[in-house]
Each structure stands twice: as C-alpha cells, then as structure tokens.
Amino acid sequence: MKGFTREETRFSLCGLNCALCSMRLGGYCPGCGGGAGNQSCTIAKCSLEHKNIPFCWECSEYPCPRYESFDDGDSFVPHRNRQQDIALAREIGLEAYLAQLEKKQAILEKLLAHYNDGRRKALFNTAVYLLPLEDLQSVIAVLDGRPELEGQPIKERALTAVGLLQEAADRRGISLKLNKEPKKG
Known part of the structure; x- marks a missing residue:
C-alpha cells in the first residue's frame, strides 16, 4: 500500500x-x-x-x-x-518478544538447512510458528544429541525432525496443519 x-x-x-x-x-x-x-x-x-x-x-x-x-x-x-x-x-515487552522471535527464526533456519528433504518447509514453518520456544529448543537439543543422524540420508533426518515436532505438538494439542479458510455463503 x-x-x-x-x-x-x-x-x-x-x-x-x-x-x-x-x-x-x-x-x-x-x-x-x-x-x-x-x-x-x-x-x-x-x-x-x-x-x-x-x-x-x-x-x-x-x-x-x-x-x-x-x-x-x-x-x-x-x-x-x-x-x-x-x-x-x-x-x-516488544523487545523481549522480538528476541524470542529471533531464537525461533534461528531454529527454523537450522531445520530448513539440515532436516528439509524438499517437502518439509511448510511443516517446519508451521511448527516453529505455533510451538512455544521451549518446546522447539527441546526438539533441537534431541536432534543435536543424536550425532548418528548426520550420516543418515536427508529423508531419514527429515522424518526424525518431523516426528519430534509432531510429538511436541501432540503434547500441547496443537495441529500442525494449516486451517483452510471456511467457505463463505
């Protein structure tokens, strides 16, 4: 505009x-x-x-x-x-909130760089958007604590990350699917 x-x-x-x-x-x-x-x-x-x-x-x-x-x-x-x-x-406060957003952005960038098999961008974006920072940090800590993942094919790494994010979402009762807009009329 x-x-x-x-x-x-x-x-x-x-x-x-x-x-x-x-x-x-x-x-x-x-x-x-x-x-x-x-x-x-x-x-x-x-x-x-x-x-x-x-x-x-x-x-x-x-x-x-x-x-x-x-x-x-x-x-x-x-x-x-x-x-x-x-x-x-x-x-x-806005500054503290923005600091949390920066941490979430770093987590999203890490997920996209190391765990995206070309099919997970929307899911990773949605998970980082909806899950609390502490849950995301826990998921990253688990991923970082599994050095054997580094030698795995990207598809396996992606499935592991998705599984951990889904578990975190399930514990909170959060759906990681985007909601379609209701039809008007």
Whole structure:
C-alpha cells in the first residue's frame, strides 16, 4: 500500500510473526510495512487512517471488527496464535518478544538447512510458528544429541525432525496443519 511503512518489520501490525514467514525468509516480502511486497492489507489502510499506529493493540478501538473471524483460516502462515502473540508481546515487552522471535527464526533456519528433504518447509514453518520456544529448543537439543543422524540420508533426518515436532505438538494439542479458510455463503 502506497505510503505505508513501519520501522519494525519482524512482527506485523496485526500480530503475525513476519520474522518466521516463509515469504520473508525467501526474500519475497520485506515484512509488514517494510517496502515492496504484500502491501494490499486492509489493516495497513486502517493504520494509516489512525495516524500510523505501529501495532493494532495501540489503537483505542482494538480489538475491532477487523479481527472477527480473521483467525478462522490460515494463509501460508498460521493465524491461530495472533491474538495470544499480541498478548505475550504486550506482557513481556516488544523487545523481549522480538528476541524470542529471533531464537525461533534461528531454529527454523537450522531445520530448513539440515532436516528439509524438499517437502518439509511448510511443516517446519508451521511448527516453529505455533510451538512455544521451549518446546522447539527441546526438539533441537534431541536432534543435536543424536550425532548418528548426520550420516543418515536427508529423508531419514527429515522424518526424525518431523516426528519430534509432531510429538511436541501432540503434547500441547496443537495441529500442525494449516486451517483452510471456511467457505463463505
């Protein structure tokens, strides 16, 4: 959207974790308000109308009707944690939240570099997006503690990583599948 820019591009205006987005990591989007990319956002337009607030939660109208049903379906990233991520950022402070995002981003990059058999990018991205940092750190510690994996074919390494992430998700009752948007009508 023309004229929409933000200083902080790792955490979106509406609470999506741009730092973990496959579009941003792939260089296709600079993050919310970071320049050219996916800028046709109604929430960005709303921000401009409300004196360029940096985050929706800073608006006196938050949460507004724009948030109704927004989390019901996912795009290429999960939307389910958006409001709880906003709550966590508000609780611990933006800098501490962004530090956690940086740690999650490093974990995602490690999974993609060492355990992706070409078919796991979306699953790894979703798992890192949805699972708490401590669960992800535990999964990485288990993977790092198994040096025999290094000699395994990539497919075996990928299956091991997926299994550990799925176990962590199951313990929390988290689905690692993206939710399709409900049909309108």
